[in-house]
Amino acid sequence: MSSTSTSPAIVVLGSLNMDLLMRVPRAPQAGETLLGRSLQHLPGGKGGNQAVSCARQGAAVTLIARVGRDADGDALCAALSADGIRLDAVQRDDTEATGVALVMVEDSAQNRIVVIPGANLTVTLDEAVFAQALQGAGAFVTQLESPLSVVLRAVALAQAAGCPVVLNPSPMQPLPDALWPQIDTLVVNEVEAAEYTGLPVADGIGAVAAARALMQRGVRRVVVTLGAQGAVSVDAQAAVWHPSLKVQAVDTTAAGDTFTGALAVALARGAALPEAARRGIRAAALCVTRPGAQPSIPHASEVDAMPEPPPWSAL
Numbered sequence: 001m002s003s004t005s006t007s008p009a010i011v012v013l014g015s016l017n018m019d020l021l022m023r024v025p026r027a028p029q030a031g032e033t034l035l036g037r038s039l040q041h042l043p044g045g046k047g048g049n050q051a052v053s054c055a056r057q058g059a060a061v062t063l064i065a066r067v068g069r070d071a072d073g074d075a076l077c078a079a080l081s082a083d084g085i086r087l088d089a090v091q092r093d094d095t096e097a098t099g100v101a102l103v104m105v106e107d108s109a110q111n112r113i114v115v116i117p118g119a120n121l122t123v124t125l126d127e128a129v130f131a132q133a134l135q136g137a138g139a140f141v142t143q144l145e146s147p148l149s150v151v152l153r154a155v156a157l158a159q160a161a162g163c164p165v166v167l168n169p170s171p172m173q174p175l176p177d178a179l180w181p182q183i184d185t186l187v188v189n190e191v192e193a194a195e196y197t198g199l200p201v202a203d204g205i206g207a208v209a210a211a212r213a214l215m216q217r218g219v220r221r222v223v224v225t226l227g228a229q230g231a232v233s234v235d236a237q238a239a240v241w242h243p244s245l246k247v248q249a250v251d252t253t254a255a256g257d258t259f260t261g262a263l264a265v266a267l268a269r270g271a272a273l274p275e276a277a278r279r280g281i282r283a284a285a286l287c288v289t290r291p292g293a294q295p296s297i298p299h300a301s302e303v304d305a306m307p308e309p310p311p312w313s314a315l
């Protein structure tokens with residue numbers, strides 16, 4: 001199957017932030033002042049990043065989000081629109097400012113992020129608009145940077161409409177038991193996998209145990225991303241550890257979002273979970289070689305040109 005054989009429709013609900021990307025030699029200690037290297041204003045937010053990743057993989061994306069009536073909101077919408085993302089359901093808040101994230105990237109490529117959510121916390125769900133967007137959609141993709149009540153309602157409606165739900169439950173927060181059986185594909189990083197299950201997740205073996213614990217709660221299939229160690233995919237057919245591609249990482253911001261978007265589009269095109277995870281591995285490997293969130297997310301043609309990841313190991 002070619003990566004661009006079809007253009008699935010995907011609905012994304014999530015956050016939009018203006019990222020203030022600071023490059024620093026290392027993170028300052030408490031009480032210390034450091035000279036940074038540069039400051040850039042770049043589009044980000046997990047919802048926006050995942051929407052862009054889906055769009056650049058060739059999906060027709062409708063985004064539900066909220067920004068302020070301000071210059072950052074204008075700039076974010078312009079950037080998303082340039083990626084062909086439908087913005088009819090992006091709301092404007094008259095009082096809250098557009099979300100902002102302070103992203104500090106060290107020379108080691110490690111990032112430290114503080115988010116001021118602003119208008120993201122007042123996003124609402126217009127159920128008639130949502131129902132229309134879900135018609136014919138191959139996936140509904142969401143995260144936890146929007147109010148939990150809105151995310152829970154949207155997940156329930158998507159599942160009831162027969163649209164597979166891809167949840168990236170980040171940032172981690174306690175979730176009701178009723179949510180898990182509504183999830184078709186859960187994407188967590190190793191920290192979230194450990195926190196949601198209480199199990200140690202240091203490698204692929206631990207990740208599979210955590211994934212199986214989440215499947216026992218009712219999730220249909222789970223992917224655990226493991227940074228430079230790659231990712232694990234677990235469904236009823238197979239538990240597989242996919243090594244990452246060896247690249248020179250400069251900034252890992254949006255690696256998880258890039259992975260989630262590429263995975264969701266591959267699944268919506270009918271790929272099996274391990275195949276979709278390998279698409280995510282290739283897209284995320286490119287993302288970490290570039291600075292910033294949305295500017296670092298690759299297009300399908302770039303991902304096609306990446307080598308296949310090393311062979312996976314069944315666990």
Ligand SMILES: Nc1ncnc2c1ncn2[C@@H]1O[C@H](COP(=O)(O)OP(=O)(O)OP(=O)(O)O)[C@@H](O)[C@H]1O
Nearest residue numbers: 189225226227228230244249252254255256281284
């Ligand atoms: N150093 C790296 N080299 C190659 N691939 C990487 C590297 N870091 C991350 N990746 C790829 O990105 C995917 C997601 O990374 P990670 O597990 O760090 O997610 P995350 O914690 O959600 O990331 P972030 O919050 O920075 O977006 C990994 O599964 C891997 O495929």
